Amino acid sequence: MQDxxxxxxxxxxxxxxxxxxxxxxRELATPSSAAGLAAKVGLPRQKINYHLRSLEEHGLIELVEERRKGNVMERVLQATAASYVISPAALAAVEPDPTRYRDRFSAYWLLALASRMVHEVGRLIMGAAAAKQQLATFAVEGEITFASAASRAAFAEELAADVARLATKYHDAEAPGGRAHRVIVALHPSLKKDPRRQQGQSLSSSESQEIQP
Structure with missing residues (x-):
């Protein structure tokens, strides 16, 4: 199982x-059979089998083993990954194109860059897995509280300058065997936390939509 x-x-x-x-x-993070899943979900095994066949056809689950249970051969299945991300390539006709606009202060450009990253890293992961190689990536994530919009703007300018300096220092387009790497640095407001969610209370879909960034 992949991550x-x-x-x-x-x-x-x-x-x-x-x-x-x-x-x-989600249930198939741990191997199980149609009968086991039917008991957990509370639906007939035949209906569960129908959905399992569809998931298996699309490569989302895979056969782990077959075992005899009485007169029946039981198929034990497992999800192919612990988590799944849908690539923008699944909607190729309307996939965002980062080259259409290059405004570093645009939230839409940030989304387009993030969408492209999901698509490209997903393809790289598949290629690395097929070649049984490690994929060299790096990420930094954190949270900063700015005192004002001015301090946020100053931080963004300094960050951009430092990234440009490092890119100039290490970029070598003529290096034999060199490989291009894409660098994306993003900054956006954190979502406001709802106190009910912190206390373990569930929110309805309409209430969730009311939480403003």
Whole structure:
């Protein structure tokens, strides 16, 4: 089982978005059979088998073993990943294009860059897995509280200058065997936390939409 699989096929994406199939994927983090899943979900085994066949056809689950149970051969299945991310490539016709606009202060450009990163890193992960190689990546994540919009703007300017300096220092387009790497640095406000969620209370979909950034 992989940690994360990026879904690019539109049919596989549609299959994973079905609420029941998403539940089955979560349950199949641990290997189980249709009978075992039927008991957990509370649905007939025949219906569970129907959904399992669809998930298996799209490569979202895989056969672990077959074992005889009485007169029946039971198939034990497991999810192919602990988590799934749907790539923008699944909606290729409307996939955001970062080259259409290059405004570093635009939230839409940030989304387009993030979408491209999901697509590209997903493809790289698949290639590295097929070649049985490690994929060299690096990420930094943190949270900063700015005293004012002016301090945020000053931070952004200094950060941009430092990234440009480092890029100039280490970029070597003529290096034999060199490989290009994409660098993305992002800054955006953190979502405001709802106190009910912190206390373990569930929110309805309408209440969740009311939480403003």
């Amino acid at each position: 994360v699989v990026v879904i690019e096929d539109p049919a596989a994406a549609a299959a994973s978005l079905d609420p029941l199939r998403a539940r089955l994927l």
